[in-house]
Amino acid sequence: MRPTLSAGALLAFTAATAPAQTGTAIYRDAAAVHPVVGYGGMVATQDAHATRAAAGVLAEGGNAVDAAVTAGFALAVTLPRAGNIGGGGFMLVHLAAPEGPRQVAIDYREKAPKAAHRDMFLDERGNPVAELSRTTHLAAGVPGTVRGLALALEKYGTVPLARALAPAIALAEDGFPVGEDLHDSLRFYADEFESAPEAMGIFFGPGGEVPPVGALLVQKDLAASLRKIAEGGPDAFYRGSIASAIADDMAAHGGLITREDLEAYRPVLRRPVTGSYRGLRVVSMPPPSSGGVHLVQMLNILERFPVEQYGHNSADAVHVTAEAMRLAYADRSRYLGDPDFADVPVASLTSKKYGRELAAKIDPEHATPSLEVAPGLDPMERYESNETTHFSVIDRWGNAVSNTYTLNFSYGSKLVVPGTGILLNNEMDDFSAKPGVPNAYGLIGGRRNAVEPEKRMLSSMTPTLIFREDGSIVATGSPGGSRIINIVLQMVCNLADHGMNVAEATHAPRFHHQWFPDQIRVERGFSPDTIKLLAARGHKVVLAPAIGSTQTVSYSGGIFYGSSDPRRRGALTLGLPPFTPDEAPAPAAKTPDDEEAERPKERGDELEE
Ligand code: GLY
Numbered sequence: 265m266r267p268t269l270s271a272g273a274l275l276a277f278t279a280a281t282a283p284a285q286t287g288t289a290i291y292r293d294a295a296a297v298h299p300v301v302g303y304g305g306m307v308a309t310q311d312a313h314a315t316r317a318a319a320g321v322l323a324e325g326g327n328a329v330d331a332a333v334t335a336g337f338a339l340a341v342t343l344p345r346a347g348n349i350g351g352g353g354f355m356l357v358h359l360a361a362p363e364g365p366r367q368v369a370i371d372y373r374e375k376a377p378k379a380a381h382r383d384m385f386l387d388e389r390g391n392p393v394a395e396l397s398r399t400t401h402l403a404a405g406v407p408g409t410v411r412g413l414a415l416a417l418e419k420y421g422t423v424p425l426a427r428a429l430a431p432a433i434a435l436a437e438d439g440f441p442v443g444e445d446l447h448d449s450l451r452f453y454a455d456e457f458e459s460a461p462e463a464m465g466i467f468f469g470p471g472g473e474v475p476p477v478g479a480l481l482v483q484k485d486l487a488a489s490l491r492k493i494a495e496g497g498p499d500a501f502y503r504g505s506i507a508s509a510i511a512d513d514m515a516a517h518g519g520l521i522t523r524e525d526l527e528a529y530r531p532v533l534r535r536p537v538t539g540s541y542r543g544l545r546v547v548s549m550p551p552p553s554s555g556g557v558h559l560v561q562m563l564n565i566l567e568r569f570p571v572e573q574y575g576h577n578s579a580d581a582v583h584v585t586a587e588a589m590r591l592a593y594a595d596r597s598r599y600l601g602d603p604d605f606a607d608v609p610v611a612s613l614t615s616k617k618y619g620r621e622l623a624a625k626i627d628p629e630h631a632t633p634s635l636e637v638a639p640g641l642d643p644m645e646r647y648e649s650n651e652t653t654h655f656s657v658i659d660r661w662g663n664a665v666s667n668t669y670t671l672n673f674s675y676g677s678k679l680v681v682p683g684t685g686i687l688l689n690n691e692m693d694d695f696s697a698k699p700g701v702p703n704a705y706g707l708i709g710g711r712r713n714a715v716e717p718e719k720r721m722l723s724s725m726t727p728t729l730i731f732r733e734d735g736s737i738v739a740t741g742s743p744g745g746s747r748i749i750n751i752v753l754q755m756v757c758n759l760a761d762h763g764m765n766v767a768e769a770t771h772a773p774r775f776h777h778q779w780f781p782d783q784i785r786v787e788r789g790f791s792p793d794t795i796k797l798l799a800a801r802g803h804k805v806v807l808a809p810a811i812g813s814t815q816t817v818s819y820s821g822g823i824f825y826g827s828s829d830p831r832r833r834g835a836l837t838l839g840l841p842p843f844t845p846d847e848a849p850a851p852a853a854k855t856p857d858d859e860e861a862e863r864p865k866e867r868g869d870e871l872e873e
Contacts, residue, residue, distance in 0.1 A: 299767040299818075299825040302839015306824035307331055308815035309655035310743075312836035313440055314338035314347070317431035318657060319838045321423065328657040329357060329421040330428060332665035333413045335655045337432035337490065340409070341483060342440055343834075344467065344687060345449050345674035346653035346743060349489070349501070351689035352408035353669020354549045356536060356727045357420050358737065360662030367547050367729060368420075372412020372531040372669075373720040374405025374691045377520040380717050385697035392697035399459070401519025403677045403690035405721060407501075409669060412531040414498040416665075419533075426494040433490045436685070439482035442475045445834040450474045453674055462680040463687065486685025502526045506684055513681045528718075532604075539563055539614055542760050545731040548752075549668075551608045554600040555726025558592040558749050563756060564619025565591065565626070576762040577773060577790060579797035580628075585757070586777040586784045586803065587626040589750055593779035594638045601712025602720040608712065631802035634782035652725065652743035656817045658824060660843055664817075666727035666739040668748070694721035726752040730759065736820035738766065742829070744812035747776045751812035766816045767827040774811040787811055 300306070305322040309315045317338040318331035326334075332355065339347025352374040358367045383390075385397045397403050417428055442450075450457075450467055451474045457464045458472075466483060468474060475481060492500040500506055507526040514521045537550045539560030546563060548556030565588040574580035599609055612618055625632070652670035670689070671677075677690040695715045713722040726748050730738040738759065742751040751774060758769035773789030784798060785808035795805045810831040817826040817837065828835035 295765050295768060297765075297767040297771045297827075299765050299827045300837040300839050302824035302826070303822075303842035304824075304840035305331075305657075305659045306817040306819075306826045306837065306839045307335065307655070307657045308817050308826045308828050308835070308837040309335050309339060310653045310813060310815060310828070310832065310835045311339055311343045311347070312834060313342040313431075313435055314655070315836040315838050317435075318655075319840060320431070321428070322657075322659055322840055326423050326659075327421065327661065328659040328663040328665045329416050330423045331657045331659065332655060332667055333417045333421060333428045334431060335657070336409070336413045336667065336669065337429050338435060339653060339655070341432050341435040341486060341490075343653055344446075345453075346651050346670055348407075348669065348671045348676070348687060348689065349409050349493075350404075350407045350681070350686040351669060351671040351676060352405065352691065353412065353667065354553055354723070354725050354727050355412065355416055355665060355667040356547065356549060356729055356739075357416065358547070358662075358664040358729050358739075359420065360664075364663075367536050369534045369536045369549055370412055370416050370531055371534050371550075371552065371720070372408035372415070373552050373723060374408050374689055375525075375529060376692065376695070376715055376717055376719050376721070377406055377522065377525045378528075378717045379520040379522070380692070380715050380719075382715050384715055385692070385695075390698070394693075397693040397695070397697060398673065398690050399456075399677055399679075401514055401517040401677075401679065401688070403692050404514075404519060404521060404679075404688040405691040406521055406525045406529045407689060408529060408531055410493060410501040411498045411529060412669075415531050420663075425497060429490050429494040433487055433494065436483040436487035436490060439480035442477055442479045442481050443834045444477050445832060446481070447474060447477045449674060453678070457675075457678055460678040460680065462682050463675065463678050466680060466685060483685050485683055489684045489686055502529060506681075506686070509684050510681050510686075537610060537614060541567060541756060543733070544756070544760050546728065546756060547731065548726055548728040550603070550610060551600060551722075552602040552720040553723040553725050554596045555724055555749050555752070556728070557600065557608075557610055557613050558596055559726055559728065559752055559756070560614040561595065561619065561622075562588045562592045562749075562753050564614070564616055565623045566757065567616075568620060568623035571757060572761040576758070576764075577775075577794065579794045579801070582775055582784065582790075582794065582798060583631070583801055583803070584626055584628070585753070586775065587632060588622070589753075589777040590632065590634055590637055590779050590782075591622050591625070592749070593746075593777070594634070596722075597710050597779070598638065599710070599712065600722050601710070602722070605716055605719045606712035629801060633802075634779050637779065651745070652748070654727065654741035654743060654813075654815045656739035656741065656815050656826075658737060658739060658817050658819045660840070662735070662737065662819060664729055664737050664739045664819075666729050666741050668725040668727045668741045668743070670725065670743070691721055694723060695719075724748045728752050728756075730756060732820075734820075736818065738816065738818040740766075740814055740816040742812035742814040746778050747811050750774075750776045750778075751814060755814060755816065766818050766825050770814050770816060770827040770829050776808065776811055785811070
């Protein structure tokens with residue numbers, strides 16, 4: 265089957281505003297859900313305060329990187345369950361002319377401290393102790409967010425760090441009204457905060473009350489930390505008094521992060537993973553995220569099947585997609601890890617040839633039991649949580665940012681470094697404490713993701729950019745733990761195969777398979793008939809809670825379209841009004857040079873039998 269550009273792909277980005285057409289009629293009002301429309305740039309984040317802060321920077325003439333960094337710091341205040349300065353993440357930047365077009369990936373994932381070791385989360389009998397990697401000071405990786413966002417701004421932005429931090433400082437200092445989403449989340453996690461008195465004192469009332477909707481959440485310590493960073497740059501966090509506070513807290517509670525670990529932390533510029541799907545160019549995050557590799561791998565498999573003809577969420581489409589997911593997640597466990605420590609066969613996994621080989625293994629009529637895909641591993645079912653957050657920005661010059669970052673669990677370990685207002689991540693749980701045993705997302709890790717000093721833990725975060733030959737761009741991504749890769753996969757297929765606009769692609773019901781547990785998890789909205797057809801092919805289908813929360817913006821034909829996922833409250837997509845041409849000289853990024861971006865390793869790119 266030769267890859268072709270489907271009618272859906274041609275129309276997907278423009279469906280919302282295309283004039284009436286004959287043939288495959290797409291009318292402005294044919295859209296089941298309409299995207300937000302803008303003319304001078306667009307921002308989508310999980311929180312309205314952060315979106316407004318970022319849009320304000322765009323309105324002043326800042327570029328997409330300026331706006332994204334502003335959103336990143338604001339979310340650390342207003343979306344404390346995932347926005348952070350005590351965690352890490354991944355930013356994908358697309359630079360339009362005059363510096364581009366080109367893309368670079370900024371890896372600001374946390375690292376294991378130097379004193380970390382392979383068996384640090386095992387008991388004396390060699391069994392993993394989940395609490396150690398989730399709720400203690402040992403759970404924290406060395407945070408990457410502050411250096412990561414500062415690097416993005418320094419290399420590709422135009423405004424000073426203090427400008428990007430100003431809205432975050434004001435939101436922390438003056439407070440903001442608690443919204444329904446934050447209220448519900450604090451209520452849900454209240455019990456877990458009981459063993460974290462510093463955080464309890466910030467997010468709850470004096471008697472441990474959950475703040476009511478509308479109450480002002482003021483975070484004076486966090487405001488002071490952010491101000492120190494605005495004045496002293498990232499060194500304030502990694503060398504100054506914040507570093508001392510983190511190291512002292514660690515030393516007092518059996519944690520491993522030292523001042524030396526903090527001083528040594530550096531983000532890495534990496535070459536993104538790239539692929540194509542039915543004529544679209546897909547650019548995504550390379551290892552240590554598994555997101556881009558498996559997104560491209562699954563698209564290469566699906567390109568061998570007439571997914572458009574099958575129809576959106578038909579039994580045929582769900583079957584082949586779930587089989588592709590099963591194969592990809594098995595490879596994730598086998599091959600993925602930090603590329604600075606292990607040879608990760610990125611080129612092989614993302615090759616069209618391998619996609620063809622895997623597609624040939626898929627039986628169109630029968631599900632393949634996961635145990636047959638990778639025999640010998642013990643399936644264990646674990647809960648999947650919904651943390652992490654994504655934001656997307658495109659500016660009026662066509663620069664784009666797709667950024668996903670996280671504390672791992674909601675509010676990370678829930679431990680706040682005393683006097684700083686900074687929540688600590690529990691990202692160490694993303695290592696495989698013991699190869700073959702699932703982490704909190706039910707993901708089974710292999711030896712390449714074992715704990716090692718200064719190593720980055722494997723991630724599923726999948727910030728992604730999609731390009732069409734006519735210059736259209738989509739920036740998308742999602743939270744959702746292990747489900748993130750599959751969420752982004754379905755965004756791409758909804759746009760490319762099924763002719764949806766970005767809002768329809770966002771709203772459409774989602775499903776998920778991750779090899780183990782061997783089941784397809786479906787959101788509400790799948791027909792019982794479809795579920796019966798899938799069961800007849802041997803799939804176990806279970807109803808799941810909402811999957812993910814994408815924040816997507818796109819640019820096509822001079823118009824911006826965007827959509828914040830309705831699955832969670834509080835998100836906002838804002839489009840900017842048009843600019844007059846003389847208001848819009850393209851600002852030069854300060855140091856537009858990604859030559860230092862690391863090339864994927866040539867060595868070790870063979871897939872083992
Ligand atoms: N902590 C979730 C991820 O990085 O995928």
